[in-house]
Amino acid sequence: MENFRKVRTSEEEMPLPFPDLPPDVVEMKVKEGSKIRNLMNFAMAQMELKGRRQIVFSGCGRAVTKTITCVEIMKRKLGGLHQVTKVRYKTVLEVWENQDPPPDGPAQNLTVHKNVPSICILLSRDPLDPNQTGYQPPEPRQEAGEDTSGSSTKGLKRPLPPPCEELLPKKVQVQVSDSPRGSGTTAGQLDH
Numbered sequence: 001m002e003n004f005r006k007v008r009t010s011e012e013e014m015p016l017p018f019p020d021l022p023p024d025v026v027e028m029k030v031k032e033g034s035k036i037r038n039l040m041n042f043a044m045a046q047m048e049l050k051g052r053r054q055i056v057f058s059g060c061g062r063a064v065t066k067t068i069t070c071v072e073i074m075k076r077k078l079g080g081l082h083q084v085t086k087v088r089y090k091t092v093l094e095v096w097e098n099q100d101p102p103p104d105g106p107a108q109n110l111t112v113h114k115n116v117p118s119i120c121i122l123l124s125r126d127p128l129d130p131n132q133t134g135y136q137p138p139e140p141r142q143e144a145g146e147d148t149s150g151s152s153t154k155g156l157k158r159p160l161p162p163p164c165e166e167l168l169p170k171k172v173q174v175q176v177s178d179s180p181r182g183s184g185t186t187a188g189q190l191d192h
Contacts, residue, residue, distance in 0.1 A: 003098055003100040004096040007097045007109075008094070011090060014118075018056070026054075028043055028056065039070050040073055043055055044077065047078060054123065054124040055074075056120060057071050057074075061118075068119070068121070071083070079138070082123070082128040083135070083138075084121070084128055085122075085136070087117065089118060091116075093111065093112070095111055096111075
């Protein structure tokens with residue numbers, strides 16, 4: 001494969017795995033190179049400004065993790081969203097071209113069919129069937145006193161316990177000799 005280079009990749013088109021979706025439902029197709037900020041700006045505008053009731057995030061291969069990240073951000077920002085997750089495999093077609101073709105013949109292409117994991121996640125403001133596979137109910141709403149500004153404590157559900165005495169950092173003393181080649185402790189050694 002060292003003489004081949006990938007020239008084209010295409011995904012198999014598959015219908016969304018959710019029955020009874022409205023025809024105008026927004027599908028966010030997350031790609032490996034997609035920017036989360038761009039995806040979230042568009043998705044949030046659809047749900048908040050345009051009043052959409054449902055949105056679908058989908059991604060395959062290396063984009064699965066980014067797809068899940070987008071969903072978790074949206075659930076945290078909007079709250080009260082029902083979720084159904086469907087995992088399946090999608091066929092990806094890669095075309096590789098020979099960089100060192102034989103001198104007397106045409107360039108050779110190699111076609112590779114890959115089955116890659118794929119995920120589709122439906123988020124809905126309206127209740128969904130809790131008996132369907134992959135259903136997750138909405139997370140409990142945040143209390144009024146909780147911080148919603150996006151600070152580093154935002155994901156905590158309860159306060160942390162006080163630290164144990166043995167886990168607190170210990171003070172370490174370092175001695176430095178006055179002379180560069182003295183017989184004392186050299187810089188960087190710890191006094192035990």
